[in-house]
Amino acid sequence: xxxxxxxxxxxxxxxxxxxxxxxxxxxxxxKRLCHNTDIRTLGSGNAGLTNVLRSVGVKAGILTLVxxxxxxxVSVYAGRAVFQYFGSLSGIPPYFAQYGAYLAGLFCMIxxxxxxxxxxxxxxxxxxxxxxxxxxxxxxFSVAIVIFALVFAFSRIVSLGSVLxxxxxxxxxFLFLYFQDYHAGANGAIPLSFVWITTLxxxxxxxxxxxxxxxxxxxxxxxxxxxxxxxx
Numbered sequence: 001x002x003x004x005x006x007x008x009x010x011x012x013x014x015x016x017x018x019x020x021x022x023x024x025x026x027x028x029x030x031k032r033l034c035h036n037t038d039i040r041t042l043g044s045g046n047a048g049l050t051n052v053l054r055s056v057g058v059k060a061g062i063l064t065l066v067x068x069x070x071x072x073x074v075s076v077y078a079g080r081a082v083f084q085y086f087g088s089l090s091g092i093p094p095y096f097a098q099y100g101a102y103l104a105g106l107f108c109m110i111x112x113x114x115x116x117x118x119x120x121x122x123x124x125x126x127x128x129x130x131x132x133x134x135x136x137x138x139x140x141f142s143v144a145i146v147i148f149a150l151v152f153a154f155s156r157i158v159s160l161g162s163v164l165x166x167x168x169x170x171x172x173x174f175l176f177l178y179f180q181d182y183h184a185g186a187n188g189a190i191p192l193s194f195v196w197i198t199t200l201x202x203x204x205x206x207x208x209x210x211x212x213x214x215x216x217x218x219x220x221x222x223x224x225x226x227x228x229x230x231x232x
Contacts, residue, residue, distance in 0.1 A: 009082050010100075013079040020111065022114075025071070034060075047123045048126065049126070068123075071131075072130070075132070076132050079105070080097045080101040083100025093189075109128050124162075126209065140169060140173055147164050157227055159213050166205075166213075181195075
């Protein structure tokens with residue numbers, strides 16, 4: 001067992017990641033580019049990239065994409081660094097730092113969905129979760145982005161691609177870590193507990209993302225979900 005309190009780095013990572021995730025760039029850039037208009041009063045009312053593209057346009061969409069993706073990446077990088085630092089004080093194996101990355105990704109996503117700076121009304125966490133996947137493990141990101149790209153190419157429906165990509169996260173997390181990293185011994189030795197704990201993190205994150213898309217899922221079932229259009 002680690003001889004340092006996991007509560008200390010966990011609290012640091014959770015708070016910092018939540019506060020960073022709470023910076024809703026879709027709201028910020030829409031207000032700057034549209035005469036102080038709140039993106040949550042336009043279109044679907046969601047503070048996310050798809051609504052920005054539909055209601056505001058490409059410029060605000062690109063800025064939202066870059067900055068929301070970046071905050072997810074910075075959160076995961078910082079979370080891993082904090083856990084790595086505290087782990088190094090007690091000789092913890094390198095894989096332990098990855099717990100900080102998963103924790104940071106989760107709380108950045110929570111901050112994006114429930115931003116403290118904007119009345120706890122934010123987006124659905126797709127961009128921040130995509131950045132998290134890329135920083136966590138390129139294999140997980142590759143699976144999710146391929147699924148999203150294929151579904152979107154055939155349907156032009158962002159929500160459908162997002163939900164299916166979210167479903168793939170805990171599945172691919174378990175398959176890669178169990179069969180390739182744990183069984184085959186790739187990427188250094190990891191215990192079986194690491195596989196299950198990270199898969200649980202992935203399941204929680206995936207479930208949250210899917211739950212935020214519950215209205216989209218209802219419209220998909222009814223055949224009323226809109227395809228992506230871009231405001232010019």
